[in-house]
Amino acid sequence: MPTGHIGPAPLPEPLIDMRNAGVFRSGRWLVRDIDLQLRRGEIVTLIGPNGSGKSTTAKMAIKVLKPDEGQVIHAPGLRIGYVPQKLAIDWTLPLSVERLITLTSPQKKQDIEHALEAVGIPHLAKAEMRHLSGGEFQRALLARAMVRKPDILVLDEPVQGVDFIGEAALYELIEKLRDTSHCGVLLISHDLHLVMAATDRVICLNGHICCSGTPKDVAASKEYAKLFGPRASGPLAIYEHHHDHTHLPDGRVRHADGSVTDHCHEHDGHHHDHTPTLKAGGKSTHA
Numbered sequence: 090m091p092t093g094h095i096g097p098a099p100l101p102e103p104l105i106d107m108r109n110a111g112v113f114r115s116g117r118w119l120v121r122d123i124d125l126q127l128r129r130g131e132i133v134t135l136i137g138p139n140g141s142g143k144s145t146t147a148k149m150a151i152k153v154l155k156p157d158e159g160q161v162i163h164a165p166g167l168r169i170g171y172v173p174q175k176l177a178i179d180w181t182l183p184l185s186v187e188r189l190i191t192l193t194s195p196q197k198k199q200d201i202e203h204a205l206e207a208v209g210i211p212h213l214a215k216a217e218m219r220h221l222s223g224g225e226f227q228r229a230l231l232a233r234a235m236v237r238k239p240d241i242l243v244l245d246e247p248v249q250g251v252d253f254i255g256e257a258a259l260y261e262l263i264e265k266l267r268d269t270s271h272c273g274v275l276l277i278s279h280d281l282h283l284v285m286a287a288t289d290r291v292i293c294l295n296g297h298i299c300c301s302g303t304p305k306d307v308a309a310s311k312e313y314a315k316l317f318g319p320r321a322s323g324p325l326a327i328y329e330h331h332h333d334h335t336h337l338p339d340g341r342v343r344h345a346d347g348s349v350t351d352h353c354h355e356h357d358g359h360h361h362d363h364t365p366t367l368k369a370g371g372k373s374t375h376a
């Protein structure tokens with residue numbers, strides 16, 4: 090009879106393992122004591138005030154920045170898809186979506202098509218970046234990251250320049266990309282008080298990890314309330330969306346009214362009210 094210990098299955102090895110990592114620049118620690126693990130299929134969101142070290146932590150996680158103390162360990166052969174907060178590109182110059190995707194490394198046509206399809210802009214391959222809407226622009230950046238078939242996707246403020254409804258759609262897309270490619274996701278939230286519900290862990294930074302846990306744990310934590318203080322516009326809200334359609338294995342979409350279409354478009358008449366629900370401290374409100 091087996092006598093082994095029965096307990097929860099051990100966690101898989103992290104793709105990224107940061108241990109007491111810190112960055113020292115211009116005579117001060119920008120971030121310190123960062124312990125962060127990211128595993129396949131997980132979504133981890135970094136929040137914190139401006140200058141709290143979110144981008145620094147993300148750059149250290151992907152080894153763009155070398156830690157001055159502690160260590161950052163990557164799984165062997167780790168492939169990273171990175172969408173930085175800013176790209177050093179003059180966006181007023183003509184640059185097609187296709188060209189953006191191949192700027193730093195050539196890609197097969199079929200892979201480009203697949204990446205554009207995955208982010209919902211297959212029709213915009215030849216479109217110019219400068220003509221795209223905020224949401225399309227962010228999707229093009231996502232396609233550029235996804236075409237490399239990353240094990241982890243690192244997104245520094247992926248909803249910048251996008252309105253509230255567009256944000257919900259982008260968060261939904263990020264969740265879908267995680268589900269289909271089973272990558273890990275490290276997300277920097279532009280918003281102090283809003284994180285996507287699909288987040289497994291929120292890490293609240295203020296030069297160090299001020300608190301971390303599930304979105305609900307962080308929302309309830311004293312450290313979170315203390316960091317953002319009485320001037321904060323409210324408690325941590327959790328972005329939840331309701332799926333009103335299911336994706337069939339062959340790629341078609343079954344809608345809430347039972348009909349099946351080849352694609353899923355917001356304005357195809359099959360969708361119900363798609364306004365995301367904000368949950369603040371367990372209370373539901375509509376934005």
Ligand SMILES: Nc1ncnc2c1ncn2[C@@H]1O[C@H](COP(=O)(O)OP(=O)(O)OP(=O)(O)O)[C@@H](O)[C@H]1O
Binds near residue numbers: 114142146
């Ligand atoms: N190379 C550098 N040398 C010196 N200071 C730096 C350097 N890079 C960043 N900083 C400082 O480190 C701090 C953290 O910056 P970081 O960009 O990580 O913050 P953030 O939380 O991402 O901010 P934001 O929300 O404004 O984007 C800031 O005070 C910034 O000015």
